[in-house]
Amino acid sequence: MLHTPPIESALLAAMSSQAGPMGARAALVHLREQGFAVSESTVSRLLRELDERALTQSVGKKGRVLTEEGRRAAANLLLDSRRASNFADALNLRDVHDLVDHLVGRRGIEREAARAAALRARPEELAQLRKMVETTGSGRWQERLGFHRTIGQASHNRQIQAITTTLFDERLDPLEHLLVLIGIKQEALVRWDEEHRGIVAGISDRDPxxxxxxxxxxxxxxxxxxxxxxxxxxxHVIHAVLAEIESK
Ligand SMILES: [Zn+2]
Known part of the structure; x- marks a missing residue:
């Protein structure tokens, strides 16, 4: 049930929370209440598609109920949406304390990512990582989340990949600017870049x-x-930048 359209999720959720069958008319009213601008014919088509995929079945004129497969799909969708909102909530950083917690969480995951990458990174990933740290003399020092994202992928541990992909979601890109700002003020950017090179050397030397x-x-x-x-x-500078990220 990956990439289930929101409207379909909303329909399945409504049918699973309803005791009896749901008619096409009730489905239309419910979807419109949820903010979907749908026509009667769209709803009929959606319901027919759910029937064809054996997620729903017609019970005469009363409407439709979920099949066992449909109930399972609805339950999974609910879990998926809870998980997504848990992650979104955790990544909604509000203050210095949240930012430090975020970095501490990353430290726990990324130490394992770096270790696994040293054992499992593919030659093309090693080449990519080396290229990413070849910026000496360019004068463009940065803390690049892309570098950290690449190490997460190169871990080839699906659990680590799933977490790092979420941690380095594009929506958090503005966080990179905040870290660069901190790095500039603390005169740490040059050192951070050297550390990146050291990590890549460790991975390249297959030294976990x-x-x-x-x-x-x-x-x-x-x-x-x-x-x-x-x-x-x-x-206050950190709080202002985080508030800006949140409002985007
Ligand atoms: Zn870094």
Whole structure:
């Protein structure tokens, strides 16, 4: 049931919370209440499609009920949407404390990602990582979330990949700017870039201990610099940027 259209999810959810059969008319009213601008014919077509996929069945003139398969699909969709909103809530960073917690969480996941990448990264991923850290002399120092995202993928551990993909969601890209800002103010960007090169060297040398240790050192440094930046009277700067991210 991946990529279920929202309207279909809404229909299945409505039918699963209803005790008896649901008629086409009630389905139309419900969907419109949920904000879907649908016509009667669209709803009829949707319901027929659900019948064809054996998710619903007609019970005479009273309307339709979910089949066992349909109930299972509705329950899964509910779990999916809860999981998505849990993640969205966790990634809605509000203050310095949230940002530090975010970095601490990343440290736990990314140390394992770096270790696994040293064991499992493919040659083309190693080449990509090396290319990403070849920026010496360009004067464009950055803390690149793309670098961290790539290591997550190169772990080839599906659990780590699922979490890092969510952690480095594009919606969090503005966070990169905040970290760069902190890095500039704390004069840490050059060091962060050196740390990236060290991590890539550890992964390339297929040395999981070194890759893991250097990733921990890297995140430890970012946590420390974020705290120092906040404690030197700049907490309001962090809060302003986070509020801007949230409003996007
Ligand atoms: Zn980094």
């Amino acid at each position: 201990e070194r890759a893991e240790r250097l990733m921990v050192v890297h995140l430890d440094g970012m946590i420390r610099e974020t705290e120092q930046f906040a404690n030197s009277g700049n907490a």
